Amino acid sequence: MIRRLAVMAAVLVSACLAPVAQAQQPQQVVNVFNWNDYIDPYMVQRFVRETGIRVRYDIYDSLETLEGRMSAGRTGYDIVVPTSEPTFSRLARAGAFRPLDRSLIPNLANIDPALQQQVASSDPENRFGALYLYGTIGLGINVDRVRALAPDAPMDSLRLMLDPANARRLQRCGIVMMDSASDVIPMVLRYLGKDPNSTSPEDLRDVERTLMTIRPFIRAFSSGGVIEALAGGQFCMAFAYSGDVIQAAARAEEANRGVNIQYIAPREGAQLWFDLLAIPADAPNPAAAHAFINFLLQPDVMANITNHVRYPNGVPASRPLVAPEVANDPSVFPTEEMRARFFTIGAVPQAAERARNRVWARFKAGR
């Protein structure tokens, strides 16, 4: 599960937002490890101003980076933001997180109880995680070019990519596949009318067969750069995270070069994921970590973050404060009808995971 940018972007850009705070006696520091482009930087500054706690901010671009570090232990981070499945649930079972002290985070009450309940499938009783942002996986398309090449193709369905007849026509303008077995395979299972958590070898074979039919038409597997590739017109269709596509759409609009990007949450069902704020079991400063989580969960802070990163948050009270063009965009805040078609995934055993990754390796190699 790699999100955007190159494998080593974290090393390159390692953003260090550490404004000097008014010196209070023993300077407190909270060490945050978050996705790239996943916060409004002004909110970090505001946290420093309001609490006097310094923020050492570090970023990653893939769950593998985060999980690799967390598995080795002693990361030195106070806050990490893993995705519910597979990373969060796995790390939670391995005992990598400290339970949240609810008395220190009164703003937990701001989170939508319905969403909390969905999160609980990965985090029983919401013990370790506080919902930060969430989103879906679907297709990002360059509307005009896709219409021109495949005028009769359904514009709200995964068939746009997974039906070889459509993929064949669209290969000319460039198809990019997200390089993430754990994200794509459940979607394909669902597309085939099967249980997205299925680990049965027959189902997996069907998935492989489906993927192989479109393999010749895929130009690249992205471990990053989807936003730039879509916005710049390098590709006209991408299997991608909702927020990435929406950011690409915003960037294309700014560039004003006639590129019109749209996000599609497929009607067959879109995988829903949650990014959760969690505190590592060996966090050096858990008190500051709790303060940071409590700060983020304020409605106006969350509204600013959603405006900036274009992913919906789990705090309903933030909704009126979100900029109207973001709040009314159904690909950011999905309608009830769309939400009914979203699905969540659970953990699969390690052997099944290797089988999935093996299918994926064959798919990528095209053999």
Add this chain to the structure above:
Amino acid sequence: MKGRLGRAIVLALPWSWMALFFVVPFLIVLTIAFAEPSEGLPPYTPLLRWSEEGGPVIQLNLANFRLFLEDPFYLEAGLRSLRVAAISATLCLLIGYPMALAIARAPERWRATLLMLVILPFWTSFLLRITAWIGILQDQGWLNSALMALGVIREPLRLLYTDFALYIGITYCYLPFMVLPLYATLSKLDPALLEAAEDLGARPWRAFLQVTLPLSMPGVVAGFLLVFIPVVGEFVIPELLGGPGAQLIGRVLWTEFFQNRDWPLASALAVVLLMILVAPIALFQARAAREGR
């Protein structure tokens, strides 16, 4: 007696360095290779356990090594990596040898500058240089734009995410590792030898083949190994420039470690890879030692 002590102290430094930064990490990897994956922190079982009677029990899990023999997936990726490394090292040699020779034969005052130019790319980040190649090779990149502006092609050539891009990136990045050892041997060649060859009637081409080339063989072998060995495990360049079909062993190792979270299998793979790569170096060293005598 005193001299021997001094010698021991001097030798202790590189040996302890090797022990600390090569042997110890290798032993750690080796122990993980014999463990079993588990859901925990760290994600593998300890080798040493205490039995119920209180005695220590060591459990070696050989399944990882067996898997390499049973599952052709690993062998294929390994062979592909060796092939890519051999082709890249050959390309580097073909480009690097004339460069090194030209620098070695250049006037004395120019040499330092020319060598500097070879090393200069190292001053920018390796990643930035690879990213620059993406900018050059992509569909709307500089190369395609230039070719289209010149009217050579109508539609952009597909260059990025192909083996072509992969070899460009690797050759470009590893060329200095070829040029420097070659230069080191070539610059030490006695020009009198070539003059003698000329006096005896050898044409320049023949003098090169019979005098320069054989005498520069140590540099050729050193440069070849310096390119070949790291390229076998190269992970970043194939990932950024290569096509999706190019599943090299570095990527396979990454997948086992990060995606399948099977640290023992990944470690076993690393151990096998190391063994395969250590063999040619040991051979080369043995030969060099024999020649040195």
